[in-house]
Amino acid sequence: MQPQWRASDINSKGVSMRLDEIMELLDCELLTTDSDLSIEVTEVVATDGMSEVLAFALAGELMVTGLTNIQSIRTADIADVNAVVYCRGKRPAANVIEFAKLKQIPVFATDLVMFDICGLLYQKGLKGVS
Amino acid sequence: MADILMRHDFDVQGRNFDKAGEVSSEIKVILKGLGIDSKIIRRVVVVSFEAEMNVTMYADKGTIVFELTDRNILLTISDEGPGIPDIEQALQEGYSTAPDEMRELGFGFGMGLPNMKKNSDEFEIDSVVARGTTVHARIGHNA
Numbered sequence: 001m002q003p004q005w006r007a008s009d010i011n012s013k014g015v016s017m018r019l020d021e022i023m024e025l026l027d028c029e030l031l032t033t034d035s036d037l038s039i040e041v042t043e044v045v046a047t048d049g050m051s052e053v054l055a056f057a058l059a060g061e062l063m064v065t066g067l068t069n070i071q072s073i074r075t076a077d078i079a080d081v082n083a084v085v086y087c088r089g090k091r092p093a094a095n096v097i098e099f100a101k102l103k104q105i106p107v108f109a110t111d112l113v114m115f116d117i118c119g120l121l122y123q124k125g126l127k128g129v130s
Numbered sequence: 131m132a133d134i135l136m137r138h139d140f141d142v143q144g145r146n147f148d149k150a151g152e153v154s155s156e157i158k159v160i161l162k163g164l165g166i167d168s169k170i171i172r173r174v175v176v177v178s179f180e181a182e183m184n185v186t187m188y189a190d191k192g193t194i195v196f197e198l199t200d201r202n203i204l205l206t207i208s209d210e211g212p213g214i215p216d217i218e219q220a221l222q223e224g225y226s227t228a229p230d231e232m233r234e235l236g237f238g239f240g241m242g243l244p245n246m247k248k249n250s251d252e253f254e255i256d257s258v259v260a261r262g263t264t265v266h267a268r269i270g271h272n273a
Contacts, residue, residue, distance in 0.1 A: 049233075050183075051241030054176045055248070059168065067236040071183075074151035075236070078158065078179045080172055 015125030016040040019083055019106055022062065025120055028085060028108035031097050035106035041082050043129050046118050050075040056129045057081055064117050068092035070099060077103045087114045132199035136160075142185045142192040144211070147235060150186040153194050154179035160196070161203075170271045173249040174203050177267045180242040181207040187232050188212060189262065202251075205267040213259035221247060221255075 020037035023030060030037070045057045046064035050071055053063055059080035065072055068090045076084050083106040086092060091109050092100075100107040110117065118128075138160065140153040154175050161171045178194060185192035189211030197204040214220045221243050228238025247253045252268040 048236060049239040049241065050236035051180065051239055051245055054180065055241050055245050059172065065236075069235060070148060071151060071236050074155065074179070078151070078154055078172075078175045080168070 014042065015127075016042040017121075017124055017126060019108075022083075022085070022121070023108060025124065026085065026108070026110045026112055026117055028110045031086075031092070031107045031109055032101050032105070034101075035083075035104075037106065039082050039106065042126065044118065044121050044126050045081070045129060046114055053079050053081070058129055061129065062121075062126070064114055064121075066090055066114060068096065070096050072096070073100045073103060073105060073107070076100075076105050081105070083108065085110060085117065087112060087117055132201065134197050134199060136164075136196075136198040138196045140194045140196070142182055142189075142194060142209075144186060144188075144190040144192065144209070147186060150183055151179055154182050157194075157196055164198070166203075166271055170203070170269060174205065174269050176249045177246045177269065178205055178207075180246045181205070181265055181267075183237050184242055185209045185211070187228060187237060192262075201270055201272075203269045203271055205269075206264065207267075208262065208264040210262045213261055213263055214255065214257040215259050217255050217257060 019039050041062040043058055043061045045053050045061050048065055048067045053075050057079040061081045062083050063076055063081040064085045066087050068086055086109045089111045157178050158175045189209035192209030195206040219225055223244045224240040226238050226240035232238035250267040251270050254266045257263040
């Protein structure tokens with residue numbers, strides 16, 4: 001039986017969302033005050049494995065993770081992702097938020113779990129990268 | 131052999147996870163300042179960051195040497211760590227010897243060395259068990 005979809009089809013829609021739209025959709029709290037929420041993202045990388053972000057993320061992506069240590073922001077900076085959403089009610093320590101501000105990476109927190117975040121973003125047309 | 135136009139030597143402290151990544155952030159700032167293409171910068175800093183995390187996770191200490199020539203960026207990462215017994219195996223995606231505590235930090239999923247190789251134009255590992263590992267990476271640039 002042929003699969004009904006291919007990875008290349010999934011990644012080819014070209015829909016984008018602004019960070020303020022994502023913030024509302026995911027019921028997020030913005031942790032980095034004064035961030036520019038007009039930034040747009042088209043793809044999403046969702047994982048707790050930082051090397052996966054480094055391997056697959058494209059510049060300008062949204063990163064969804066449950067990992068709240070300083071390495072999450074270092075990884076976001078190195079991978080040039082546009083914004084970070086911390087899932088399942090996790091909040092990073094104050095020094096992590098300060099570091100994100102320094103690197104000008106908008107950071108959000110939501111009580112939603114990763115699976116639901118991905119489902120909501122996918123429904124809006126955003127895609128993952130492989 | 132092309133002339134080295136710029137060289138920076140950095141020390142990496144093993145086991146210090148708060149500082150892990152600082153060297154790579156610094157290299158990113160240097161490359162941005164030089165006006166290198168952002169895609170090339172990304173490749174260089176992914177190699178450097180993965181290497182820095184490996185040194186932090188596995189070794190007591192290490193060094194990262196950054197060199198710039200007219201056509202290439204060269205990274206040499208050396209550590210005094212446990213060494214890699216089977217380099218071919220270590221280069222396979224998903225293979226990892228990292229303990230759970232490293233995975234809790236977001237690393238050690240068996241992607242580090244493959245990521246480094248993928249982002250390099252030339253990549254070489256020299257390793258002696260119980261002595262340490264040296265990684266050479268070359269990334270071409272057109273600036």
